[in-house]
Amino acid sequence: xxxxxxxxxxxxxxxxxxxxxxxxxxxxxxxxxxxxxxxxxxxxxxxxxxxxxxxxxxxxxxxxxxxxxxxxxxxxxxxxxxxxxxxxxxxxxxxxxxxxxxxxxxxxxxxxxx
Amino acid sequence: xxxxxxxxxxxxxxxxxxxxxxxxxxxxxxxxxxxxxxxxxxxxxxxxxxxxxxxxxxxxxxxxxxxxxxxxxxxxxxxxxxxxxxxxxxxxxxxxxxxxxxxxxxxxxxxxxxx
Numbered sequence: 001x002x003x004x005x006x007x008x009x010x011x012x013x014x015x016x017x018x019x020x021x022x023x024x025x026x027x028x029x030x031x032x033x034x035x036x037x038x039x040x041x042x043x044x045x046x047x048x049x050x051x052x053x054x055x056x057x058x059x060x061x062x063x064x065x066x067x068x069x070x071x072x073x074x075x076x077x078x079x080x081x082x083x084x085x086x087x088x089x090x091x092x093x094x095x096x097x098x099x100x101x102x103x104x105x106x107x108x109x110x111x112x113x114x
Numbered sequence: 115x116x117x118x119x120x121x122x123x124x125x126x127x128x129x130x131x132x133x134x135x136x137x138x139x140x141x142x143x144x145x146x147x148x149x150x151x152x153x154x155x156x157x158x159x160x161x162x163x164x165x166x167x168x169x170x171x172x173x174x175x176x177x178x179x180x181x182x183x184x185x186x187x188x189x190x191x192x193x194x195x196x197x198x199x200x201x202x203x204x205x206x207x208x209x210x211x212x213x214x215x216x217x218x219x220x221x222x223x224x225x226x227x228x229x
Contacts, residue, residue, distance in 0.1 A: 032215070041222070042222050043205060043220035043221050043222045044157070046217050046218070051215060089156055089157075091156075100169065100170050101173065102218065104157050104158070105156050106155055106156045
C-alpha cells in the first residue's frame with residue numbers, strides 16, 4: 001500500500017527566508033506527484049504537478065522536484081511571505097491497481113512570521 | 115460556476131441520522147472524486163466516477179457510505195446511520211478527462227459533525 005510522508009509536520013520561519021518542504025512515498029509506481037496548498041476552511045489549491053517522467057516544475061517562487069526512484073519530492077519556496085502561510089500537501093497518483101484517486105501525506109503546516 | 119462547489123458547507127447530524135452531501139463539478143469535467151479528510155490528516159480517497167459510472171469505490175469505509183452521479187454531472191455522497199467517526203471534511207474534486215496528466219480541482223468541502 002502506498003504511503004506518503006511529509007516532513008516537517010509544522011514549520012515557522014521569518015518572512016523572507018527560503019525554505020524546503022519534504023515528501024517521501026513508498027511505491028515508485030506513480031503517474032505523477034502533486035503539491036497542494038490548503039487554507040483553513042477552504043479546499044485544496046493545486047500548486048505544481050510533476051509527471052513521473054519529469055524531474056521538476058517551477059511556478060513563480062515555487063519549485064518542486066521529483067526523484068521517483070528514491071521516492072522523494074521537495075517543494076522549495078523562495079523569499080517566503082506571510083501570505084504563504086497554509087498547510088502544504090503532497091499527493092501521488094498510483095500507476096497500478098486499486099484506487100484511481102490520489103494518496104496524500106498529512107501535510108506540513110507552514111507559518112511565515114511577518 | 116467557475117469552480118467545484120459543494121453543499122452544504124457545514125452539516126451537523128445526530129448519531130444515527132442519514133446525511134446527503136452534494137458536489138457540483140466544473141462544467142464538462144468527466145471525472146469526479148470524493149475524499150474524506152479527518153482533522154489533522156491528509157485527504158483519503160473514497161470513490162471515483164467517470165461520467166455516471168462509478169469505477170472505483172474501494173475507499174468507502176463501510177456499506178453505510180453510498181455515492182451516485184446519475185447523469186454524469188452532479189454527485190451525491192450519502193451516509194446512512196451516521197456515527198461519530200464519520201465526522202470529517204468531505205472533499206469533492208473533478209478533472210477534465212481523467213488522464214494521468216490531469217490536475218484535480220477541489221471544492222471547499224463539507225464539514226460534517228456527528229454528535
